[in-house]
Amino acid sequence: MTRIFLVDDHTIVRDGIRSLLATEPSIIVVGEASNGQELLDHLPATPADVVLLDINMPVLDGLATTLRLQAEFPHVRVLVLSMLTHERYVGQILDAGALGYVLKNADRSEIITAVQAVAAGKNFLCSELGLTMLRKVLSREEPNEPELKKPNQLTRREMEVLHLLSEGLTTSEMAEKLFTSKRTIETHRQNMLEKTQTKNTAALIKLAVTQGLVK
Known part of the structure; x- marks a missing residue:
């Protein structure tokens, strides 16, 4: 059983994710918080395997929270759930220690797969974000040098x-x-x-x- 702690400053988002995860028998939501500081305050009394974490939050945002988790609760794995698609945000949060990154518009099966992968200590990047970043990389490549064939x-x-x-x-x-x-x-x-x-x-x-x- 994978214990999940939901962290998002929007109650409606937490409700939706909790309902989605409730359909998976191998996953249980053990706690919720509206920002990173609330999460850190509750974790000692509410152990969790995976924190499902937003980036933009008041008090303590996702990046700062991930860094604190690495220092204070290194056994807890972080899966980011965000609408931010820019590679700068993705790179920063993964460098900080998050194992996975999923967009909030991902479907149920992909979110559950992401939770299971991160719980197992594996990296995960949702398909839409991966394709978006690949297109950006390809678009930035230098065009082929012109050739003088003859x-x-x-x-x-x-x-x-x-x-x-x-x-x-x-x-x-x-x-x-x-x-x-x-x-x-x-x-x-x-x-x-x-x-x-x-x-x-x-x-x-x-x-x-x-x-x-x-x-």
Whole structure:
């Protein structure tokens, strides 16, 4: 039997979670509190295996409560039940010692699974939150670098300018070496940036080195 202590400053939320958990015979709700300090005051007389904890609460919030639990009741495991989806909150509370994080709109089966997993000492992240965080990670990845699949995408003269750029020559020095004007050199440079979809000369040279066009 897993003993659960509910901590949320909204009575209606506690009532709903208590009713939901009442349908699972392996779980019993042994206590309720409207903030972290009330929980800590009651725990010595009301032992619990898992604390189902909100984050935003008055007096003592979820993060501070989790830290206190780790210090004063290390055997009690924390499962966060919150509507906060930002990875900063998730990371902070998990770093503080919580084993699981479930959104309040999760269905009955997922909340019960989360309670059972945390009671067993396992980590748990609800599916909706996990997918949301994965999408954020993927959206922040750098786009693939443009590729010059064939060297002949650049003209012979552009390749000459590219090699001189990689050697660190200035526009004036390249113009003198190639017997042309500085304006022509700048035109070649701009054409290469457009063809390779690079933002500046440094990115262009980096790409050319990566593709083996220059050493």
